[in-house]
Amino acid sequence: xxxxxxxxxxxxxxxxxxxxxxxxxxxxxxxxxxxxxxxxxxxxxxxxxxxxxxxxxxxxxxxxxxxxxxxxxxxxxxxxxxxxxxxxxxxxxxxxxxxxxxxxxxxxxxxxxxxxxxxxxxxxxxxxxxxxxxxxxxxxxxxxxxxxxxxxxxxxxxxxxxxxxxxxxxxxxxxxx
Amino acid sequence: xxxxxxxxxxxxxxxxxxxxxxxxxxxxxxxxxxxxxxxxxxxxxxxxxxxxxxxxxxxxxxxxxxxxxxxxxxxxxxxxxxxxxxxxxxxxxxxxxxxxxxxxxxxxxxxxxxxxxxxxxxxxxxxxxxxxxxxxxxxxxxxxxxxxxxxxxxxxxxxxxxxxxxxxxxxxxxxxxxxxxxxxxxxxxxxxxxxxxxxxxxxxxxxxxxxxxxxxxxxxxxxxxxxxxxxxxxxxx
Numbered sequence: 509x510x511x512x513x514x515x516x517x518x519x520x521x522x523x524x525x526x527x528x529x530x531x532x533x534x535x536x537x538x539x540x541x542x543x544x545x546x547x548x549x550x551x552x553x554x555x556x557x558x559x560x561x562x563x564x565x566x567x568x569x570x571x572x573x574x575x576x577x578x579x580x581x582x583x584x585x586x587x588x589x590x591x592x593x594x595x596x597x598x599x600x601x602x603x604x605x606x607x608x609x610x611x612x613x614x615x616x617x618x619x620x621x622x623x624x625x626x627x628x629x630x631x632x633x634x635x636x637x638x639x640x641x642x643x644x645x646x647x648x649x650x651x652x653x654x655x656x657x658x659x660x661x662x663x664x665x666x667x668x669x670x671x672x673x674x675x676x677x678x679x680x681x682x683x684x685x
Numbered sequence: 686x687x688x689x690x691x692x693x694x695x696x697x698x699x700x701x702x703x704x705x706x707x708x709x710x711x712x713x714x715x716x717x718x719x720x721x722x723x724x725x726x727x728x729x730x731x732x733x734x735x736x737x738x739x740x741x742x743x744x745x746x747x748x749x750x751x752x753x754x755x756x757x758x759x760x761x762x763x764x765x766x767x768x769x770x771x772x773x774x775x776x777x778x779x780x781x782x783x784x785x786x787x788x789x790x791x792x793x794x795x796x797x798x799x800x801x802x803x804x805x806x807x808x809x810x811x812x813x814x815x816x817x818x819x820x821x822x823x824x825x826x827x828x829x830x831x832x833x834x835x836x837x838x839x840x841x842x843x844x845x846x847x848x849x850x851x852x853x854x855x856x857x858x859x860x861x862x863x864x865x866x867x868x869x870x871x872x873x874x875x876x877x878x879x880x881x882x883x884x885x886x887x888x889x890x891x892x893x894x895x896x897x898x899x900x901x902x903x904x905x906x907x908x909x910x911x912x913x914x915x916x917x918x919x920x921x922x
Contacts, residue, residue: 593790596811597782598818600791605818644815651810655790682805684789684796 512561512670515547516591517581519574520601520639521567524656525592526550529564531659539663542670558584562669564591564652568601569640573633582646587669590648593655593683595641602639609635652677654685661685695761704757711739711752714765721765722774722803725840726753727889729912730849736840737777738803741765749773771807778804783814784863785821786835787892793833794893797906800838801892824869826876829898830887832867837894839865843886850915855880867894885911 518526526549532539546560547553556577563585569575582588593599604612613635618625642648652665661681668675691706697719704713709732714721724736734751741752744762752765764770781787781800789795821834841858844867848854855878859868869878887895889909896905 590811597788598816599788602816602818603786603788603791605816606786606820638818640816641811643811643813648811653810677810678805678808682789683787683801684792 511542511544513546513557513559514543515556515560515563515581515585516545516550517547517556517563517565517567517577518549519565519567519577519595519642520570521592521594522600523549523566525564525566525594525654528654528656528659529591529662532663533659535659535663539666539670543666556580556584560585562587562589562666564589565595565642566591568594568598569636569642569645570601571633571635575636575645578642578645587649588646589650589652589665589669590642591652592657593653596643596651596653597683598639598641599655602641605638609637650675650677652681653683654681655683657681657685693757693759693761695757695759695763697763698765706757708757709753710741710750710755710757710761710763713757714752714763719765721752722807723753724799724803724838724891725842727842727891727909727912729909729916730842730845730889733841733845736838738774740770740773742767742770774807775809778807778809779812779814781838782809782812783816785817785819785837788835792836792893793896793900793905794836794907798893799891824875825898826874827880827882827898828876829882830875830884831896831898832869832875833894833896834866835894836892837867838892839867840891841867842889842891843867843895846885846889846912850912851881851883851885853879853881853883856886 516526545551546557563581565578565581565588569578590596594601613627617627652661654661664680665675693704693706695702695704697714697717700717702713702717711721711726722738724738726732726739732753734754737751739752740749742764743750787800789801824832844856844858847856855869856867858865859872860866869875869880887897888907890907
């Protein structure tokens, strides 16, 4: 059997989900027999491949860039997994929603700046007015809540998805886990 | 001398059970170890049927009934866990999450929250409705406690415990529908209100809406078990 093509992506999150993914430790070696990581912050691929079997997406959609990425990922992925609370609920990145992006930028780049206060406008992508979970933009196939989901959760979920076994997510994890 | 008891016989999820007249379906179900999820109900306070999580089906009726306030009838056939009810319960929980800002990962009640554990129990892995992200106040004026309206689900346990058990009736609800807010006195700051500082409201709050300032991080289990005990002692007097 050829290896399943797996991608991971990092939108507006803290990378904690990716860290937890790596916490699978030696179990990653077993997984490596079954999957090939074709795109990820953890590997050196620059372009999202045309055909991906499983994509794990960390983080909420907070900028125009995030939105572009999630639509691209969806278009080229068979099974899309929302990885962690930011991707599923908006979580901490969405805490800015009630006050809006202007107030946040003002606070970070003007009020708290010790030198040359200015709001960045080139290179960095424009923030969306409201940070939203990824399933408000594209169809998500599997939701793995947790902040972050534990290594055990990743292992159980990926094993089930790869082998086509039963997957009871609520038995594994919850919001805020 | 024999005491006459008005006994009702009914069926819950296929089990024949007996109850005394006037008992609620919820009370009888729990006596018989039949679980019905609840959020606004708490042992020791009056019931208001606000959260709708305990809705059950009764044979012969199209209407769903809240088990916490519906009383038993002779021959009733009750179902507590049909697919239809599970669907409604999940949607109710999702609506609660979407309505305010429940951010479990940074909440003082993470790991000790009834909303959070009910969501897990009922298999809610995401919220299908768009989140509202309202801007809500956090009242830190009290020297011992904080009221974070972002986490409030309007179960009114605080209102009931303050009025019924503490006898102070400091808490109440203002506004209507989605704009409702629990308030102290006539919407005064909690710290300047007629609060007796007993802390009962904090202990019965199912989420992180009311919490003790001296507790840090997520180390904030609540202890509402005092309520039935307190009622029992008072009745004995």
